[in-house]
Amino acid sequence: MSTSTSSSTITFTGLGNGTDFASMIDKLVEVERIRITSLETWRKSWTDKVTAFQELNTQMLSLKTALEGMDTKGEFLIKTAGSSDSNVLAATAGADAQTGTHVIDVEQIAKNKIMVSQKGASTVTESINTSGASRIFAYTYKGKTYSVNIPAGASLTDLKNLINMDGDNPGVKAAIVNDGTKNYLQLRGMDTGAAATLEISASTTLAGFGSGTFTETQKNQNALLKVDGWPAGDDNYLSRATNSISDIIEGVTLNLRSAGEVNLDIETDQEAVKKNIETFVEQINTVRSMIKNLTQVNSSTHEGSLLTGNYGVQLIGSRLKEAVAGTAVGFDWNTDTYTALSAIGIKTDAEEGSVTAGLLIIDDAALDEALEKDIDAVASLFSAYYEGSTNSTNFSYASHIQGITQAGSYKVAYTVSGGVITAATINGHEATIDGNTILGKYGYPEAGLLLEVKNLTDGSYSGTSTMKLGKAGELINNLKDLTDSKTGPLAILEDNYNDITDMIDRKIAYEENRITLMESRLRERYARLDALLGYYDKLSTSLESQISQLDD
Incomplete structure (x- = not known):
């Protein structure tokens, strides 16, 4: 067998003793690549999880978008x-x-004011300023006068365009109307009402278009x-x-x-409200179904799914279930008709083996009954949007700061001495006092909550202030946290998993380099062996020939 070598590659073209070193080297390299295959499989398990995170995050963002279309009563209660x-x-x-x-x-x-000129022109291009000099067309709209310069030789079309294109035009439109014989200038004030007066000013110098030369065709009123x-x-x-x-x-x-x-x-529109509720349930179930498929365990093989036991997905599932199942934020069963979705027939299917197990289901009879009984209360359960109130006549809700004040129930206490508020707390935290108002301080959930004290008689008073937030708004707030691109659980896990795949990529690169070097050394080693065996093969042939001659 001869050997061919160069600075970049070494190949084997055959040996006299039949040894196939090239195949031997390929098999050795193949065995060494088993570790790379294992690393690639390991890497894929992490990238599959990252892909699942991204798909789940996308679905949660879709849920958030859908809920944002029904989180106020104006959107929900049709x-x-x-x-x-x-x-x-x-x-x-x-x-x-x-x-x-x-x-x-x-x-x-x-109605708006409309007037038409008494002077007509045979054609829209006919000159209506034959004075040989520039003239003024002026009108008064809503008590203020506006003037337009009309050059010599200007036509009716020019007059119309100069009025409409005037940068100071307050909302008066000029048009050309035709009675079958001649063309006339029509002026329309665009605003309606008795105050939207429109008159031709006495300062007009354009002949035939001055004060008293227009006919009122519609009176403003x-x-x-x-x-x-x-x-x-x-x-x-x-x-x-x-x-x-x-x-x-x-x-x-x-x-x-x-x-x-x-x-x-x-x-x-009770049917439209019910449709909103069905959309609410369908959108939540889409996310629940995805979580269920990603985390379920096969009852027969007891094998888990891609994200079975993943704490980030478990956290998301728990947060969303708590938001759906719990009492609506700021609601009180003593004063509110409905405080939870279960009260109107929306519950989680707990029946094992059911196709809807773990998903929300609607009891149509219970829902219809709730809608018939108090549809406004049902709408409030879903779409109350930071609605403030108090349970005391001594103080009232005044306002809150959007995006700062959190929904919920707050215990309020204040003391009056000498007709002046001397101390006040909200939820046990010292509040800011300004005259007869109490303001929640920053750093607490009640930050920005403003209450107006009605009773300034000396004494100590207490009560509760609530800010209601319906289920749609509550879920939106949870989804904002869960899908945050920096602090959301999936975002954090995705970063961690990407770090792992980067580490695996480095290991794969190291193995690729190691195997390449190993293959190169093997080829060099077996090339030398190939040459040596070739030498001995020739030597053996020579000796056999010499011995044969001696025998002769």
């Missing part, structure tokens, strides 16, 4: 406003609207209406400058379209 004649009036209702029927009598709708017969008296009406009115009936926006009388029915 109410409808039905008009008996939509040509007269349409309306929308918010969560604060009370159910019932209103009679709306629209005497007149609000306020909307006039009665709601449920109020205000009383034939000539008494509620007056508004706009046709979109949201300050007469709480939670209801009226959109007036024409004069007339309509019945307006405000109702709660």
Whole structure:
């Protein structure tokens, strides 16, 4: 067998004694690579866990997004406003609207001022300033006068554009209208109401377009209406400058379209509210199902899943279950109709072997009964959003700081001496006193909670202030913590697991380098052996030849 060598590679082309050193070396290298294969398998077990973390985190963020669409009563409690004649009036209702029927009598709708020039032009390009010099077109809108310079030779189109493109234009639109023979300039004040006056100013010097040369085609006016017969008296009406009115009936926006009388029915859309509840349950179950699949143990083989026993996933599961099963934050069973999801028929399926085991299930009969009994209380259970109140007439809730004050129940105590608050605590912590107000100090859950003292009679007083947060908001707060990119449990574990895979990568690189060097040394060693065996093979052949000659 001959050997071929170079500075970069060594190969074996065959030996006289039949020894295949190349295959021997390949087998030795293959045995050494078993450790790399083991390391790669080990690495994959960690990267699979990281991938599962990322998928679970994505699903929790989707849950958070879904809950953010129903964490206030305005989003959760769907109410409808039905008009008996939509040509007269349409309306929308918010969560604060009370159910019932209103009679709306629209005497007149609000209108804007419209006027048209008396002077017409045969074509829109015909010159309307034939003076040979620049002229002024001026109008007064809402009591303020605006002027536009009209150059010599300007057409009706030029006049329209100069008015509309004027940087000081306060909301007056110019247009060209045609009566079939001539073209005229139309001016419209864009705001409605009696105060939105529009007149041509006496300072106009453009001939044919001055004061007194325009015809009023629509008078600006306020909307006039009665709601449920109020205000009383034939000539008494509620007056508004706009046709979109949201300050007469709480939670209801009226959109007036024409004069007339309509019945307006405000109702709660129970099916829409139930759909929100079903979406709430479905979204939570999606996350629960994922956690269940990642952590379950096979009952037959007793083998665990990818993340069985993982403390980070267990923590997430426990936090979400506690938030779902517990009493809503700031709620009191003594005063609130519903304080937990179980009270309205939403529970975790505890039946082993059930396809929904560990997931939330809805008792439709119980839920329907709760919705019929007090749909507002059901909505509050899901979507109360930092609603402040107290159980005492001695002090009242005033305000809180969004994002700082935490929801919950707080014990309040204060002392009055000489008509002045001399001491006050919230949840046992000293509070800031300012006149007749008490403020929770920073560094505590009640930070930013402001209470107004009503009773300043000398003495000591106590009570409770609560800030309610529905289940949607409570879960959102938990999900914010659990999905935090730096402090969330999955983020911390992912960093740790990435460190492990980096360490394994270094081990694999070390092994790759070691095996490469080993293979190189083996090839050099067996190359020398190959050459030596070749030498002895030739020597043996020579000796055999010489012996054969001596025998002859």
